[in-house]
Structures are given as structure tokens and as C-alpha cells.
Amino acid sequence: MAIKGFFASVAFAAFFASVAFPQDAPQVRTGIKEIFGESRAAQAKLGLVNNPSANEEERALSDIVRMDLELIGLVEITELEAKDVSNFNYPRLEIKAVKSKKGYAAHVNLAAGQETLASKNFNAPDQTKTRRIGHKIAEMTLKSLTGEKGFFTSRIAFTLRSQKNKNIKELWVADWDGKNAAAVTQWSTVSMLPAFSPDGREIAFTSYREGNPDLYIHDLVTNATRLFSGLQGLNASASFDPLGQGVAVTLSRGQDPNLYLISREGKILNRLTSTMGVDTAATFSPNGQEIAFTTDRSGNPQIFIMSKSGGNIRRLTYGFFWADGADWSVDGSAIAFAGKKSREEKFQIFIADPLGLKFVQITTEGANEHPAFSADSRFLAYSSNKNGKWEIFIKGITVETPEIKVLGFERADCLEPAWSVSEKE
Amino acid sequence: MKKWIGIFLVLLIGCAKKSLVKKDGPAPDAETVKQEDIELPLRGKEFSPLKELGIVYFDLDAADLKPEMIAVTQKNAEFLKTHPELEARLDGHCDERGTTEYNLALGQRRAGAIRAYYKGLGVAGNRMGTQSWGEEKPACAELTEECYDQNRRVETWVRTKEKPVKDKKKKVKTKKEAAP
Known part of the structure; x- marks a missing residue:
């Protein structure tokens, strides 16, 4: 997480340096190294908790989160069964969707061991909001794990x-x-x-x-x-x-x-x-x-x-x-x-x-x-x-x-x- | 001899007038434009093509007049001069080989170039407005060199000027137009 932030600030600093001192090329190269196609390994690991009795909304939300995070390639996702949760040493994401009077409410919890990293509730008046909520969960998760938000609600x-x-x-x-x-x-x-x-x-x-x-x-x-x-x-x-x-x-x-x-x-x-x-x-x-x-x-x-x-x-x-x-x-x-x-x-x-x-x-x-x-x-x-x-x-x-x-x-x-x-x- | 002095005097006065105009005219940087040079506003007006008005074609990424296009351009300008009851919309078009965004600006440049040319031949600037369509309205849809040649063009479309009418009548007319 800290390393990612460091790279981002180097990239940013190098850009401004390039404006002030155009002759200072090597610094610029450090900054653009990352963006110019050097493929990198995943930056973080995440367990996505699988509940075999998950309802329709929970499955839909999980699918969207997985699609978003796999696309951006910064997070390595492991499917977690409930029994494996206690042995998993990396952050894990759990999504619960409960039917409410108006649609459903999604409770999202990102935790590592006993510690909660991020937690949020989303209210969905109907299922047309499911995709948007899924993208929001993906952004919340990515930001908590890497400091970057992605672009999933764009x-x-x-x-x-x-x-x-x-x-x-x-x-x-x-x-x-x-x-x-x-x-x-x-x-x-x-x-x-x-x-x-x-x-x-x-x-x-x-x-x-x-x-x-x-x-x-x-x-x-x-x-x-x-x-x-x-x-x-x-x-x-x-x-x-x-x-x-x-x-x-x-x-x-x-x-x-x-x-x-x-x-x-x-x-x-x-x-x-x-x-x-x-x-x-x-x-x-x-x-x-x-x-x-x-x-x-x-x-x-x-x-x-x-x-x-x-x-x-x-x-x-x-x-x-x-x-x-x-x-x-x-x-x-x-x-x-x-x-x-x-x-x-x-x-x-x-x-x-x-x-x-x-x-x-x-x-x-x-x-x-x-x-x-x-x-x-x-x-x-x-x-x-x-x-x-x-x-x-x-x-x-x-x-x-x-x-x-x-x-x-x-x-x-x-x-x-x-x-x-x-x-x- | 008298004739020569006469010509000399005319030249002298001509020069004097020119320099006067220059001194009294607006500074070159000022963006004030003479009334007769202001473009004709095109908003909400319908124009049509006329067979008497030829299409002017251009080279790739160019807005300057090709030598073989001078004749048709002069003919168009002559037609506009002999029909003062008409006002014109000059439509600039491009082939699709540039990007959409650049072509929109290039079509504008072409329309502007033809307007300047007509103006140079004596058509009042305020009778003509320019409009770019970029690559949005190709004359020919195929992706061949011949088709591209037909698409890089400026078309001169015209309409009869609205006759100056009394305020009362004008109001009635606009109401009618707004009705449907």
C-alpha cells in the first residue's frame, strides 16, 4: 500500500519537475516508467467470501466486484469458503444483501483478521441500482487495499x-x-x-x-x-x-x-x-x-x-x-x-x-x-x-x-x- | 499632357485617401470588424443549393484554392453579385481521413477561405455566413480516392433575403412560424 503511494507521488513529482526543468529528463523517465507498459504483478491480495446460500443480489454484487477488480489487475482475488476464512492471512470482503421494504440493503465488510478495514451499507430501492452499488463496492475495496480508487463508477x-x-x-x-x-x-x-x-x-x-x-x-x-x-x-x-x-x-x-x-x-x-x-x-x-x-x-x-x-x-x-x-x-x-x-x-x-x-x-x-x-x-x-x-x-x-x-x-x-x-x- | 496630369492627380488623391483610412482605421490587433464584413447569421434559416452555383473542391488537408477551381469560384461570385436578393451559406466539408474533431475545424477553414475569395471578388461579406460540417455529410459514401476527392468541398447554398417589413407584420410572421 505504502509502496503504491510512493510510486504515485514519484510520478506526480516527476511530472511537475518536468515542467519546471525540461532538461531534467531522467526524472521524467522514472515517472512515466509505470504508465508506459511495464506489466506489474498484482499489488494486493483479497479473499472474496463465498456463501453457498447467497441470494441473487449477493451473487450479482460479487460478480461485479470481481469483474472490476480483475480487470484493473492490481488485486489478486481468492474465492474463500466460510471454513477457510480463519486461515486466510489477507483482507477478505464479505457482501450481505438483506431484503428491505424498498428493495434491499447491501452490507459490505472488508476485514483483515479481527480488524475492520472498511465497512459500508448501500440501500438499493430496486435492482436497477445493483450494478452501480457493485461498482461502488469495488472502488471502496480497491481504495482501501491500494490507495487507488479505479474508475468503476465512471x-x-x-x-x-x-x-x-x-x-x-x-x-x-x-x-x-x-x-x-x-x-x-x-x-x-x-x-x-x-x-x-x-x-x-x-x-x-x-x-x-x-x-x-x-x-x-x-x-x-x-x-x-x-x-x-x-x-x-x-x-x-x-x-x-x-x-x-x-x-x-x-x-x-x-x-x-x-x-x-x-x-x-x-x-x-x-x-x-x-x-x-x-x-x-x-x-x-x-x-x-x-x-x-x-x-x-x-x-x-x-x-x-x-x-x-x-x-x-x-x-x-x-x-x-x-x-x-x-x-x-x-x-x-x-x-x-x-x-x-x-x-x-x-x-x-x-x-x-x-x-x-x-x-x-x-x-x-x-x-x-x-x-x-x-x-x-x-x-x-x-x-x-x-x-x-x-x-x-x-x-x-x-x-x-x-x-x-x-x-x-x-x-x-x-x-x-x-x-x-x-x-x- | 492634361490627361497625364489628371491621372497623376487621381493617383495622388487615391494615395492620400488610403493613408488617411489607415491612420483613422482600427488598430490591427483590435477585433472590431466593419459592419459589412460581419458574417451573415445562419441560425434558424433554411438554405438550398442552386445548379448555377458550382462546388469548389480541395486537396487533402488544404484550404487554399486549386488553380482549376478558380473559374467555378469566380462564376459563383459573379452569380451572387448579379443576384443581390440572395444571401448565402458556405458549407465546408471534409473527407473522412482526418479525425472527426480536426475535420470540423478544417471544414470551417475551407468555408472561410471561399468567403474571403468571394469577398475579394466583390460580394458583400455580410451576405455570406460560413458553416462547417466536417466529415458529417459526405457527398459520396465509398472509401475510395475518387469519393474522397468529391467530399473535400465547399458548397454555396442560398436563400432569398427577408424583405424588410414593418414591425407589426414581422410579429405576425414569427408567431405563425412558431405555431407548428
Whole structure:
């Protein structure tokens, strides 16, 4: 547990050091070592107590917890029979579900020997909440064992395009594992490019609902959607400042598309770029101090990084014919993007450290676009057409995992994933 | 001789006027735009294509006018100039080889480039608005080079300008429009 925390702080410290002293490369390498694919053994052991007479809810919750924890690969799970509990030397998780007047109540206990590590009750008014509670139990357990929370209560926003009418794209939201998918818009026009607010509550996106590509914000709690930036011309590609109130967006305003910082009410606070050509697809660094973006100022589109106020511009991607659509990891240690090395190639997902010293290719099959990091920076979501239509996959970076398809529909394309942080406890 | 002096005078006045305008004009950094340069607002308006208005095609990841596209662009501008009753929406499109996000910005750049070109040929800026569709509305759906060539384009769509009407009439009209 302590070792894990130590690694995390080294990674974080190294990132900030890299900003202050860009020449100090070795320190940066220490920080990105972990995220750049060195597979690691499980960090903790857990006994999952098996009750042969478990009820339906208990079995369902156990299954979700096991799926979550096995996916992230930080916990080695042992199935425990009741008689083995006293001989088991590692933490054990016990889930009990008791029917109540309104649905059921889940009692969760994580203990080691006689000591309770974590304990919580969850009330489920009905069974539709079972998946969410299972994910919450997995996050509670992982946090208690490793200090990390995972991303199991997070959501993926994406756009859905019917193959019957390709001129319509609607905004959808689902749990990270693709369950509980539901439409946010039913506007019968093109709605696209969702981006989550730092707390995961709001989604900014572009829609042609009123005959102009405008930016909207949808509140997942109140279900209200409001127009947020509706200037004549392009309003697109939002990235929320993770610490401040501003949102970086692409506006055209009668000129070439450039990057601006605007308030949540759509007021222009600062113009960040003033170039001929395209500047777009901004993504904030997690400390809110820098912005990575796509620009064609050096020829084909490449990813550049600038300060929050538009200064200190440097190029990140070299050796690519085209590099585009960056997403900065939540821990700051990596930037994911879609890139190709020649005109004929298809886009693949790459990650780079923020100094551009090392590039790692994540995908190989089909065309892959629009990477988005999980809240714990260990996984990427992206859209891929390797099965003949566009579907959304996730793949681990720090642990070798196969690609997992989380969203795919018959006769429809799933595109442009954005990935939220976890729900507040 | 008189003729020459005349031309000289015209040139001189022309120059003087130019420098005056420069001095009195807005500072280059200021983002104030002249009224006639402001883009036509497109919100809530319906535009249609016309066979007289040709499509302008582009190279991959380019927004500059190809030499072979100059003729059609000039013809379009001429048509707009001789039909002052029309206002135009310039739709920028891309093939699907860029990413969705970049293409949305690239389509905007293409639409803006054609608007600037029309303006240079004498079409008032405030008769034209730009709109990017990125790769969302391909003209051709197949994944071939020929299809991609058809998709990288700017289309000029038009509508008849609303006639300036008295306030009373206008109010009635908006009510009617809102009714269904």
C-alpha cells in the first residue's frame, strides 16, 4: 500500500519537475516508467467470501466486484469458503444483501483478521441500482487495499450514428462497461464531440440543433441542457479547466478556427491562439497550467503544447504524418492521441510523455480514433472500426490487457468517447 | 499632357485617401470588424443549393484554392453579385481521413477561405455566413480516392433575403412560424 503511494507521488513529482526543468529528463523517465507498459504483478491480495446460500443480489454484487477488480489487475482475488476464512492471512470482503421494504440493503465488510478495514451499507430501492452499488463496492475495496480508487463508477459519453440515416448523430451516456446506455439528445440532427466537466456532472458538446454548430452543456443530475456558446460560425471541442472555471474551445468568429478560453456562460475570457490555419482539439493538463492542442501551423496537423494563457508554445509530436485529438491523462504523466506515420496508414492510438521523449503505440488493428483516459490514467477508451463498424473499446496501459469492447450496436456506429471521473463517495 | 496630369492627380488623391483610412482605421490587433464584413447569421434559416452555383473542391488537408477551381469560384461570385436578393451559406466539408474533431475545424477553414475569395471578388461579406460540417455529410459514401476527392468541398447554398417589413407584420410572421 505504502509502496503504491510512493510510486504515485514519484510520478506526480516527476511530472511537475518536468515542467519546471525540461532538461531534467531522467526524472521524467522514472515517472512515466509505470504508465508506459511495464506489466506489474498484482499489488494486493483479497479473499472474496463465498456463501453457498447467497441470494441473487449477493451473487450479482460479487460478480461485479470481481469483474472490476480483475480487470484493473492490481488485486489478486481468492474465492474463500466460510471454513477457510480463519486461515486466510489477507483482507477478505464479505457482501450481505438483506431484503428491505424498498428493495434491499447491501452490507459490505472488508476485514483483515479481527480488524475492520472498511465497512459500508448501500440501500438499493430496486435492482436497477445493483450494478452501480457493485461498482461502488469495488472502488471502496480497491481504495482501501491500494490507495487507488479505479474508475468503476465512471461513465462514457459517446455519439451514436445510425447506419440507416448517417446524417444524424445523437449524444449518449453509458456506464464505463457499456451497461445502462441511454440517449441524452433526441434532436434528429448532428450532435457531436462530448467532453465531461472535471466533476463528471456536466457534458459539453456541439450540436447543429439551431442550424449553427453551437456548444451546449448537459447536466446529468438535473437533465437540463442549455446553449453555452452560440457565436456565428464554429463553436466546438470543449475542454474544461480542471481547476478553474474556464473552458477551452474552438471558435471561428469570421476567421480561421482558433482556441479561446471562455466562461461557463460562454463569455470570451481570453484568445489563446491567433494563427492562419487550424487550431483545435484542446485538452488541459490536470494541473490546469498547460493545454495540448492540434494545429496545422507546421504543415500537417501535429500536437503542440502551450501555457494556459497561450504562451510557451512547443511541438510535442515528431515523426508523424498526422497527429491529432490529444487527451491528457488525469495523473499528468501521459498524452494520448490518434496518429499515423504516413498518408496511407490508418489512425492508431499512441501515448507520449509530456516532453515527447517516448511514444508507445497502443492499437494496431483497423482505424482507431479519439482516445480518452480513465480517471485512474491506467486505461484508454477509443473508437475503432476493426469489426467493420465503429465501436468503443477500452484497453489497459499499465497492465497488459486485451482490448475490451464496451460499446457496439447493430447497424449503428459508436464514436467519440469521453470518459468521466468516478462518482463522488 | 492634361490627361497625364489628371491621372497623376487621381493617383495622388487615391494615395492620400488610403493613408488617411489607415491612420483613422482600427488598430490591427483590435477585433472590431466593419459592419459589412460581419458574417451573415445562419441560425434558424433554411438554405438550398442552386445548379448555377458550382462546388469548389480541395486537396487533402488544404484550404487554399486549386488553380482549376478558380473559374467555378469566380462564376459563383459573379452569380451572387448579379443576384443581390440572395444571401448565402458556405458549407465546408471534409473527407473522412482526418479525425472527426480536426475535420470540423478544417471544414470551417475551407468555408472561410471561399468567403474571403468571394469577398475579394466583390460580394458583400455580410451576405455570406460560413458553416462547417466536417466529415458529417459526405457527398459520396465509398472509401475510395475518387469519393474522397468529391467530399473535400465547399458548397454555396442560398436563400432569398427577408424583405424588410414593418414591425407589426414581422410579429405576425414569427408567431405563425412558431405555431407548428
